Amino acid sequence: MPLSDDEIERYARHIVLPEVGGPGQNRLKQSSVLVIGAGGLGAPLLLYLAAAGVGRIGIVDHDHVSLSNLQRQVIHTTDRVGMAKTDSAARQIAALNPHVVVEQHATRLTPENALALMARYDIIADGCDNFPTRFMASDAAFFAKKTLVSAAVGQFDGQISTFKPHLTAPDGTPYPSYRCFVGELPPRGSFPACEEAGVLGALPGILGSLQAMEVIKELLGIGEGLAGRILMYDALWARFFETKLAWNPDNPLNGRNRVITELVRENYIDS
Numbered sequence: 252m253p254l255s256d257d258e259i260e261r262y263a264r265h266i267v268l269p270e271v272g273g274p275g276q277n278r279l280k281q282s283s284v285l286v287i288g289a290g291g292l293g294a295p296l297l298l299y300l301a302a303a304g305v306g307r308i309g310i311v312d313h314d315h316v317s318l319s320n321l322q323r324q325v326i327h328t329t330d331r332v333g334m335a336k337t338d339s340a341a342r343q344i345a346a347l348n349p350h351v352v353v354e355q356h357a358t359r360l361t362p363e364n365a366l367a368l369m370a371r372y373d374i375i376a377d378g379c380d381n382f383p384t385r386f387m388a389s390d391a392a393f394f395a396k397k398t399l400v401s402a403a404v405g406q407f408d409g410q411i412s413t414f415k416p417h418l419t420a421p422d423g424t425p426y427p428s429y430r431c432f433v434g435e436l437p438p439r440g441s442f443p444a445c446e447e448a449g450v451l452g453a454l455p456g457i458l459g460s461l462q463a464m465e466v467i468k469e470l471l472g473i474g475e476g477l478a479g480r481i482l483m484y485d486a487l488w489a490r491f492f493e494t495k496l497a498w499n500p501d502n503p504l505n506g507r508n509r510v511i512t513e514l515v516r517e518n519y520i521d522s
Contacts, residue, residue: 283371294459300466386429406449
């Protein structure tokens with residue numbers, strides 16, 4: 252489908268990039284992304300995906316906008332307090348780029364709906380705020396054979412990586428999964444929630460923007476992705492760190508002796 256005159260002008264700064272050009276921009280237009288969470292990470296992620304011209308964006312979030320969200324969740328506005336986050340985000344995206352189709356999934360991601368939701372999109376981006384959902388999203392993306400770009404933040408730090416454990420790395424081993432990185436689901440209370448510990452508002456903006464960049468790179472097939480690497484950011488010291496992430500042959504998802512062979516609710520309940 253050719254770009255319209257309006258789209259050619261809108262995406263002009265993309266089109267002049269040799270790595271993107273008209274074909275790349277059209278590829279973005281024909282692409283689809285499922286974003287899990289329309290909060291601190293999801294807000295900039297959704298805005299930049301929409302601004303970039305990703306043709307179809309799905310949003311999974313069961314929550315409603317609260318006043319305390321607005322310190323960091325910049326896709327929402329004061330007059331939308333009480334509105335479903337999916338609806339609020341869809342309105343902002345429509346105002347930014349009417350060429351983008353937004354599909355609202357005002358629900359939690361669950362073992363029952365995850366595979367059906369992910370099957371409808373090219374790539375998954377996880378910006379949720381809790382470990383059970385993060386583990387579930389990772390496992391579901393593996394079963395759905397979808398690449399997952401996942402980020403998380405603490406009070407003043409965060410990390411991002413791309414997981415594609417359904418594929419094989421250049422060395423012949425599978426790409427690592429999220430379970431190669433974290434291992435087991437941490438017990439409840441091991442990491443305090445945002446409302447308890449706090450978070451500097453600009454921090455998820457940085458990690459969410461990095462997520463958008465990695466999703467766009469994956470869709471376009473340009474640059475070097477983060478599969479097999481973890482990128483960490485320390486906001487207080489303004490430093491980035493990178494570490495390699497190797498496939499763990501003993502991990503229960505895509506290891507040599509797989510234990511997790513389907514999505515079972517009991518696997519995503521923290522103790």
